[in-house]
Amino acid sequence: AQTVTQSQPEMSVQEAETVTLSCTYDTSESNYYLFWYKQPPSRQMILVIRQEAYKQQNATENRFSVNFQKAAKSFSLKISDSQLGDTAMYFCAFMQNRDDKIIFGKGTRLHILP
Amino acid sequence: DAGVIQSPRHEVTEMGQEVTLRCKPISGHNSLFWYRQTMMRGLELLIYFNNNVPIDDSGMPEDRFSAKMPNASFSTLKIQPSEPRDSAVYFCASTLQGPGANVLTFGAGSRLTVL
Numbered sequence: 001a002q003t004v005t006q007s008q009p010e011m012s013v014q015e016a017e018t019v020t021l022s023c024t025y026d027t028s029e030s031n032y033y034l035f036w037y038k039q040p041p042s043r044q045m046i047l048v049i050r051q052e053a054y055k056q057q058n059a060t061e062n063r064f065s066v067n068f069q070k071a072a073k074s075f076s077l078k079i080s081d082s083q084l085g086d087t088a089m090y091f092c093a094f095m096q097n098r099d100d101k102i103i104f105g106k107g108t109r110l111h112i113l114p
Numbered sequence: 115d116a117g118v119i120q121s122p123r124h125e126v127t128e129m130g131q132e133v134t135l136r137c138k139p140i141s142g143h144n145s146l147f148w149y150r151q152t153m154m155r156g157l158e159l160l161i162y163f164n165n166n167v168p169i170d171d172s173g174m175p176e177d178r179f180s181a182k183m184p185n186a187s188f189s190t191l192k193i194q195p196s197e198p199r200d201s202a203v204y205f206c207a208s209t210l211q212g213p214g215a216n217v218l219t220f221g222a223g224s225r226l227t228v229l
Contacts, residue, residue, distance in 0.1 A: 033216055035218075037218075043203065043222065043223050044222055044223075045205065047217055047218070091157060093218075095216055100145060100162075101169075102218060103159055104159075106156035106157075107156055107157070
């Protein structure tokens with residue numbers, strides 16, 4: 001069965017710093033998608049970034065970028081120039097093409113300090 | 115589009131009562147997911163539907179939980195009878211499955227408290 005592991009339950013960084021959130025996953029498939037979702041205190045789940053496994057280039061969305069290491073089954077999220085509004089719970093998620101089921105890690109609670 | 119719409123936003127009920135959570139997915143989406151979020155277990159996939167058909171319900175905790183999707187624009191998650199350990203936030207999410215798609219859009223969640 002596929003699993004998603006986020007090893008950092010909680011992190012704190014100063015505003016404007018760069019922070020990296022870790023995610024590893026386990027699968028025997030070669031085609032799949034990876035996602036990072038953000039859940040601010042409002043509880044709403046918001047897509048941050050998405051990566052397709054067959055694409056070698058790391059996805060980037062403004063201040064958010066990923067380091068996708070397929071052989072190591074690692075998918076970390078880097079937030080540059082962090083802002084107070086980045087304070088949230090961050091979830092890594094995995095979807096394999098074969099059955100379209102999307103599973104989530106347990107999340108990393110990120111605090112951006114003023 | 116108004117997004118994925120869930121109701122109720124909050125529900126407080128007593129143990130043994132029936133609870134029904136409702137979801138309206140985004141028009142045109144063909145897959146719908148129900149998740150449960152707790153502090154201890156994180157986001158758990160309960161069940162998902164593809165073209166209104168349940169594909170995988172292996173995450174449904176026990177027979178007290180049931181889910182239906184009678185048409186493309188409506189789904190329900192029912193708990194009968196409810197227990198205090200069912201207290202959680204229940205999310206519905208929908209997506210259009212296919213190449214280049216597969217991004218989940220979530221509803222605002224239904225917070226359930228069972229006393």
